[in-house]
Amino acid sequence: MLNDNDSSINTSFVLATVGVIWYSTLWAIGIIGCLAARRRYRLRPRSPLASAPRNTVPGVSILRPLKGLDTNLYENLESTFTQEYPNYEILFSVADENDQALGVVRELIAKYPHVKAEIIIGEEIVGVNPKVNNLVRSYARAAHDILWVLDSNVMADPGTLGRSVDALINPSPKKAQKKRIAMVHHVPFAFVNEPQLGSQVEEAFLNTNHAKMYIAINTFALESCVVGKSNLYRRSDADKLDGSLKPHPPPPSEATSTLSSSADHYGLRAFGRFLAEDNMIASALWHELDVRHELSCDVARNAIGNMTLSDYIWRRVRWIRVRKHMVLTATVLEPLTECIVLSLLASWSIRRLLGIPMWLVLLIHYPLWIAVDLDVYESLAGHPLPFYRLGQFLGAWALREFLAFPIWCVAIVGSEVVWRGETYRMLRNGEVEHATGGGYLSSLLKRLHGSNRQGHYERLDNPSNI
Template sequence: MISVLLIAAALAAVAVHLGTAGLVLWRYLRPAGEAAGERPFVSIVRPVCGLDRYDAETLASTFALDWPDYEILFCAARAEDAAVPLVRQLIVAHPDRAARLLIGEDRISGNPKLNNVVKGWRESRGGIVAIIDSNVLLPRDYLDQVMARFDRDTGLVTSPPVGIRPDGFGGALECAFLNGMQARWQLAADQLGHGFAQGKNLVWRRDVLDRAGGPAALGRDLAEDVGSTKVVRGQGLKVRLTRRAFAQPIGDRHLRAVWDRQLRWSRVRRAGFPALFMGEILIGPWPPVLALLLAGAGGWAVPMLLLWYAAEVALCRVAGWPASARDLVAMIVRDALLAPLWVATFARRGFEWRGNAMGETEETKA
């Protein structure tokens, strides 16, 4: 009887994996989406902090959107920030776009990103306000894809990042976490009507966040992703994801940096959605492999693994995500790290981000 249950559990895990991959494949085989009806004035707020390898390209993409009327508000906490000269150059190079650079920091929370963007929120004029991280590469139809997902029940449209252009194995490992695992789960959940906010792209109906108290309301949780999801759901509205995720050029990554970043996000998930986080120990192919071995059906382990990774590679190829032999090895290494990451998450609460200690508020702990 126990063997039957173990085999059933393994088959269920495989079915969930194939099902989530299938749901995302379905999204990518359909049109990306186009805004229906009027194209409203939109405010885009892009916080900058330091200068990364691809920032000139990603920030410049903000000026090339195929949308009739929008403003761009760049936000820097300090005038001496390394990104400020680049932003000024981009504004001068695109005089046809309404773009401004805002400098200063308002301590509305323990989250430095919120402290940076709040001035952009206050200065913005649009009924739709997009807060987009500096390392996200925007396609020309970005706003079309976003606005296609708004309806009367939607308070926020968002998108997980998908990694592109990895250099070295560390970059490939980062993409493996972002794409075939995190983006797959988030897009599949949205396909089933359970969207979760992702801080890389937060496109708000202004009235929704204003009713909650503005950006300061997002500082009640360990990260703005969790706070955004709670704010929207608390008003009986939906978080929806764009049909296709937006790209983030990755480049090179040190393996320790990949681990630290994934550990940080893991602690955010644990603090924000503890019940869901507890189930993460079962994600990946190794729990069902162990179940098969314990059930005496170890001969099925290799075919199961082949099917498991074939589904992920197929998804990545259709979606246009990295899917080379190196990327396959990165997927296997990623899955080997899932259990150690889950365990390490319990070592302590909070994390350090850009030199800032990010701890939980009393409300988060509750």
């Protein structure tokens, strides 16, 4: 019969075994993400669609929602005018006729008269999400079935559209044998043009750990995992979605529907009740239509502006709180996937099982982890991190890792988020409502974060990412 001491030894042995298995699994995921990034992003061939006759390629409507003078706005928007693709239009959406972004758009339309581009002013309030409200009219007005929804803080390489359409309509033989590809998306790659600490930390996070996990999860493709900065999909598919994430009959046809018809609850309008509408549309395609997604070999070049460290922290708090109400298990386990917490778990487990000192495990762990992250950066950027930036980048990377667990502790206990100066309360399944009342937490969040971020679409990114 076991005494208490034997039972304690057996329990610690089991925990150590589980710890080593978990550590090995996370390393396997990281290496798969690293190798997949090498394979996918280090060679970006020109799409044959780029030089095809206009009438032989499917048309694409590029939807760009705008609000104010975002960082790098001129260059970001100009990148859509210079796409190497023969058949597309651009629809710029603004809610206010006095929006400052309109001056930039009009200048670009005059500079590129050969590109079909249109400004759509005015929003329709279909939910709490201001981006969806801004896009509703452009979504309905688009001349083509294929839509490319592109955030205003994203710059795309000239070949992105051609390669993305190619991935949508001509999947690889391996993909073609499986379920239909209904969405093509792009991993964010951040670049900093402001010397703020928060901007540097965000850059280090998006270009290493986030990208590595995002690419790995999409390589396994066991579940939807999509960031909404740059997504390409068919409106005819989106019009069948209602955001329930459950298979259902198609919506009533336009011929038989009335103004009060349930058809109003399908398509883009159905996602106005979510803040992370991009992730929900992707998940709805996956679960309601039983179709799949594909990463193209391009990145969404994300211009990070004047982000303070406080901005970064509250952005991550918001992200975690959104995800907590959508993918609770992954959110609870998140600290165990981070570099520092994982290294402590692994070093204790390995010492318990093999007697190797904890300090030795840590000494090996951190250089290898950093090396993998830097390799992912090189794959996405197309070049190694410049040597003159190495020290600064690694400092921001280390600060991000040290902040990860404290940020998670703050985020996991709350349900309110601040976005564009407004406070929202997260509900189950990712839906939100405006937080009413002037409670202490609401006013504190607004003071710390909301007051200096007005006038910009600040993405929530991907709620389902581990």
